[in-house]
Amino acid sequence: xxxxxxxxxxxxxxxxxxxxxxxxxxxxxxxxxxxxxxxxxxxxxxxxxxxxxxxxxxxxxxxxxxxxxxxxxxxxxxxxxxxxxxxxxxxxxxxxxxxxxxxxxxxxxxxxxxxxxxxxxxxxxxxxxxxxxxxxxxxxxxxxxxxxxxxxxxxxxxxxxxxxxxxxxxxxxxxxxxxxxxxxxxxxxxxxxxxxxxxxxxxxxxxxxxxxxxxxxxxxxxxxxxxxxxxxxxxxxxxxxxxxxxxxxxxxxxxxxxxxxxxxxxxxxxxxxxxxxxxxxxxxxxxxxxxxxxxxxxxxxxxxxxxxxxxxxxxxxxxxxxxxxxxxxxxxxxxxxxxxxxxxxxxxxxxxxxxxxxxxxxxxxxxxxxxxxxxxxxxxxxxxxxxxxxxxxxxxxxxxxxxxxxxxxxxxxxxxxx
Numbered sequence: 001x002x003x004x005x006x007x008x009x010x011x012x013x014x015x016x017x018x019x020x021x022x023x024x025x026x027x028x029x030x031x032x033x034x035x036x037x038x039x040x041x042x043x044x045x046x047x048x049x050x051x052x053x054x055x056x057x058x059x060x061x062x063x064x065x066x067x068x069x070x071x072x073x074x075x076x077x078x079x080x081x082x083x084x085x086x087x088x089x090x091x092x093x094x095x096x097x098x099x100x101x102x103x104x105x106x107x108x109x110x111x112x113x114x115x116x117x118x119x120x121x122x123x124x125x126x127x128x129x130x131x132x133x134x135x136x137x138x139x140x141x142x143x144x145x146x147x148x149x150x151x152x153x154x155x156x157x158x159x160x161x162x163x164x165x166x167x168x169x170x171x172x173x174x175x176x177x178x179x180x181x182x183x184x185x186x187x188x189x190x191x192x193x194x195x196x197x198x199x200x201x202x203x204x205x206x207x208x209x210x211x212x213x214x215x216x217x218x219x220x221x222x223x224x225x226x227x228x229x230x231x232x233x234x235x236x237x238x239x240x241x242x243x244x245x246x247x248x249x250x251x252x253x254x255x256x257x258x259x260x261x262x263x264x265x266x267x268x269x270x271x272x273x274x275x276x277x278x279x280x281x282x283x284x285x286x287x288x289x290x291x292x293x294x295x296x297x298x299x300x301x302x303x304x305x306x307x308x309x310x311x312x313x314x315x316x317x318x319x320x321x322x323x324x325x326x327x328x329x330x331x332x333x334x335x336x337x338x339x340x341x342x343x344x345x346x347x348x349x350x351x352x353x354x355x356x357x358x359x360x361x362x363x364x365x366x367x368x369x370x371x372x373x374x375x376x377x378x379x380x381x382x383x384x385x386x387x388x389x390x391x392x393x394x395x396x397x398x399x400x401x402x403x404x405x406x407x408x409x410x411x412x413x414x415x416x417x418x
Contacts, residue, residue, distance in 0.1 A: 163202065
């Protein structure tokens, strides 16, 4: 396949390259050069990209596939066909790789094998922590359907045992949710440190979710290298920003996760967005406009959540401008979020926080690839790398909303269904 005469967004060089050809062979980029300069096999399929923009596929560090949100459908969560359908929805929005929790590691393993064979190129690739470890019960885990995707660890021994079990089940990384700051033996704080220590023993990265600076700083000092979620308790200190820089941490703010806690309390015009339709399960819009809106409008913590969101936006800008690598974590698929569409909204919110459009694109490509240990394979358009790319009809560097102007999505050089 040859993608011909596109404007390529080179996220590594932080520049655009006009009139470029990309030659794809066996699922990987074989060559990249100025239009007309490459040797093209006679049998190559030509994909015309003149007047269009080519970007790397979106990589999402936190998501969920298989959860059925629709009140009008059988609540058969995390079945193979449901997971595949939702991975296909991700792909249709330009998300070529997503991390996902999955209570049944065997189902995910089977699906990942299938993606590499007969289904390769039609659905988003998967990386997974399988279950999220937590020192307390997070709000999402209070839903019976999602509860099996979380595992509570209350002691160092439980933390080490949980990591060993996840590695045996095939976890690519460890997700840890913790806001405990105490280091006393037997405390959740000690359990968190034990998780980090054991993950390092297995050579696995740890992605932490902690809203407090003190908790996040403590875990970064202990070896965490991905902060996936916003610090919202206060404006981050100079010392914390310096720690992120010196520790080579990727900060993925997950702004969408913050916004869904209050935004449905107002009228949400984007629920009528045609771009949302293929991601919106039946009956969800009515639920969000009805019971959810009433619940959030009357929420006694609504003002606090609004303040925390404003702090999240401010902290992202501060951290990004300091030079910390930014990643992308949309939490798409959790309650109140939508595969693919929430990834688009995450990019819009990052731009709203003050990030330049090029920095947003770097975040959802090379930044998240770095976070997940996929550098050199995904996240940029380079010879030898996987041919995961999105062709747009308009330039997102001019307007971030142009991420919705999708002409085609290729995963491993194969066309995904829009």
